[in-house]
Amino acid sequence: MADLMKDSLNLVAVEKMAASLKVVWAQFDVDGFVTASMDGLEELELKARILHLIAALHQHLPNDFIEAADILMAAGEKWQKVDENGGFSVFAIWPLIDYVGVYGLDEPEKALDALEVLTPLFSAEFAIRPFINQHFELTYQRLNQWARHENEHVRRLVSEGMRPRLPWGLQLKQFIKDPAAVVKLLELLKDDEAEYVRRSVANNLNDISKNHPELVVSICKKWLKNAPKLKHKNRNWIARHATRGLVKQGYPPVFSLLDYSENLDVELRDLSLEKAHIKMGEALKFNFTLTANKSQKFVLDFAIHFMKANGRLAAKTFKLKNITMKNGEKISIEKQQWFRPITTRKYHSGAHKLEILLNGKTFAEIHFLLEV
Missing domain, CATH: 2.60.40.10 (Immunoglobulins)
Incomplete structure (x- = not known):
């Protein structure tokens, strides 16, 4: 998958980024951006390609982040998420989103506004993590608000962005040690109407279970015990998915939680x-x-x-x-x-x-x- 995504950040993707930015900002230097972006791009792996494209964006967007963020948000609002040809063209917007996480740290309010607009196009779960680390109170307040957002992609960002062990992402070591702040957000999302969001909740709990297995089993027991009849099926799915790692490990308390026999014969x-x-x-x-x-x-x-x-x-x-x-x-x-x-x-x-x-x-x- 990583190779497939890497290969999707190619000339076609660069030209799409350039065209989208030109539509909303007439001063954008399309040729200069394409040249800078393609210089050495094909030799790079996935993460290096993203950083390379972020650097090219920085060369051709305004130095003032507030102005640059307005351009990115305008481009995002006009972005066509699925091209007629399909494929992985959606990944073309990934560098635009992660640009916010690199250059928006001195303007966190504006940066979080930008991530709210852009995350429905491609998850901002990587871009938001520097803000969690460097502007926690502000970001956490925004995450609490987003947990009630009308857009399921923004609600999912609340959970996925706070995953302590997000694959490919910066580890949030403070929440590996003490996940209490994460759990408070998951409480708001456990009955989300979107399976997309509930799956993220389960994956987040699975992350937490690697260091706090007893806590995750306790949370799942509580959620199942207190579940209204119409919510029980979805909460049961979360519990099973969240504890899949504990099942593989043979962690004894998880089997009674999932209605498996404790003493096998x-x-x-x-x-x-x-x-x-x-x-x-x-x-x-x-x-x-x-x-x-x-x-x-x-x-x-x-x-x-x-x-x-x-x-x-x-x-x-x-x-x-x-x-x-x-x-x-x-x-x-x-x-x-x-x-x-x-x-x-x-x-x-x-x-x-x-x-x-x-x-x-x-x-x-x-x-x-x-x-x-």
């Missing part, structure tokens, strides 16, 4: 591999049986312990299914996991391990060899 037998030696491009095929000694409900996952460059193993957990079994019931499970080149993992030849997990606890494991 299941026999896992006959874990076997079709091949114990596989090559890149092949699948690891495995099967086993489960026999229930009582009626119970549980989460069935598996983990692959991948060989790292230093010779150590590192586990990655994968979802299998949620299972409800009756007393005496026996079921057979078959699964395959492909080993194909991906950008997020480097494979190494050697001994690997397959682990079968029920409610996050190891019930069986078996080793296999991967040849890269």
Whole structure:
């Protein structure tokens, strides 16, 4: 995805930015901006491209941020979010939004006005984070107001912008340590009418659970206990999505929260591999049986312990299914996991391990060899 987004910040995107700015500010030097933007752009990765384009914008927008922000907001209001050709053209506005986070810190009121206008076009979740760190009281006050905003994209920014561990974003270490201020905002958004917003709430809680698992379980229990009938389904979805990391970790209190059995009585037998030696491009095929000694409900996952460059193993957990079994019931499970080149993992030849997990606890494991 990062490569796809990187490639979308190309000449077409630069020309779109230039044309949009020219429409609202006749003095904008289109040719100069395009030349400065394309100088060395293709050699850069995603984040470096964004910073490069922000620098080019700064060269060609007014030095006065108030004036520059008015131009950006005017361009945003006229921006066509989806081109006729579709694709990733929406990413063209990303540098305009992050420009605010770089050059608007001395004018936070105006900068937050700009982010409110621009975030419906492409989320300002990265651009707002410097304001949270450097102008917290002002920004937090605005976030409280935005939690009731008519636009769902602005409401989502309240949660997504305050995520302590936003992927690709600046970590908000103060909220990793104490997420109380974040939780207050999530309380305002937990019953939002937009799934887009509720998903962000769940992702935010999942971030928090990495350092405060007991707090997240407590919040979810409270929300479910106090949920009006019409809100219970959505809150239950939030709870399940917010605690997905805790389920994978096998954190005991989470299973009762999600109505899974706490004390399992299941026999896992006959874990076997079709091949114990596989090559890149092949699948690891495995099967086993489960026999229930009582009626119970549980989460069935598996983990692959991948060989790292230093010779150590590192586990990655994968979802299998949620299972409800009756007393005496026996079921057979078959699964395959492909080993194909991906950008997020480097494979190494050697001994690997397959682990079968029920409610996050190891019930069986078996080793296999991967040849890269």
